Amino acid sequence: MKGAIFFASKYGSTEQYANWIGEASGLPVFDVKSTNPNLADYDFLVLGSPIIYYKLLNRKWIQANWVNIENKKTILFTVSGAPAGKKLNRWIAESKLPNKLVSSMEHFALRGRQIPKELTWYDRLMLIIGALKNPNPVASKEELNGFDYMDKSSIEPILKYILQLQHNDFTAS
Numbered sequence: 001m002k003g004a005i006f007f008a009s010k011y012g013s014t015e016q017y018a019n020w021i022g023e024a025s026g027l028p029v030f031d032v033k034s035t036n037p038n039l040a041d042y043d044f045l046v047l048g049s050p051i052i053y054y055k056l057l058n059r060k061w062i063q064a065n066w067v068n069i070e071n072k073k074t075i076l077f078t079v080s081g082a083p084a085g086k087k088l089n090r091w092i093a094e095s096k097l098p099n100k101l102v103s104s105m106e107h108f109a110l111r112g113r114q115i116p117k118e119l120t121w122y123d124r125l126m127l128i129i130g131a132l133k134n135p136n137p138v139a140s141k142e143e144l145n146g147f148d149y150m151d152k153s154s155i156e157p158i159l160k161y162i163l164q165l166q167h168n169d170f171t172a173s
């Protein structure tokens with residue numbers, strides 16, 4: 001099966017993960033903002049997106065391209081400050097992806113990076129306000145001071161799954 005990686009990224013960490021996955025798997029990597037490749041050329045899709053303000057950054061792209069996505073095997077990797085868990089699942093649910101995608105996609109949660117001095121003034125201000133209101137002390141500190149959880153080894157389960165798809169073997173674990 002032939003696949004490709006389509007990522008959205010605001011500050012580069014999702015792009016970094018997409019490139020690492022591309023290098024390791026040999027799949028082509030496309031930025032959804034600057035390229036418009038034909039999705040019909042691929043049998044499976046690897047979609048990468050950060051969580052920005054409690055939503056998936058690529059949700060509008062998915063909606064706009066839904067006719068070409070709906071019948072394909074799809075992997076979604078998210079990049080966020082929060083780890084895998086209820087909060088992340090809620091934000092994905094609130095991103096209003098098509099139900100068919102949510103029920104069939106394979107989701108992998110990766111953790112990203114946030115460097116305060118790289119942020120736009122608006123984002124910096126919003127995160128400071130968010131930090132002041134956040135009852136979770138760890139998340140509040142991260143919103144204020146930033147964090148770096150980038151971890152190349154965390155893509156391993158994604159690579160394993162891609163390998164299964166490339167060999168069209170859905171039974172392997």
Ligand SMILES: Cc1cc2nc3c(=O)[nH]c(=O)nc-3n(C[C@H](O)[C@H](O)[C@H](O)COP(=O)(O)O)c2cc1C
Nearest residue numbers: 009010011012013014050053054080081082112113
């Ligand atoms: C403006 C802004 C809003 C964010 N909102 C969230 C959020 O709601 N939940 C979360 O877990 N992480 C949030 N993050 C952390 C990002 O998901 C993390 O920094 C990610 O690595 C960004 O990906 P990118 O570098 O590809 O843009 C936010 C980061 C920024 C800059």
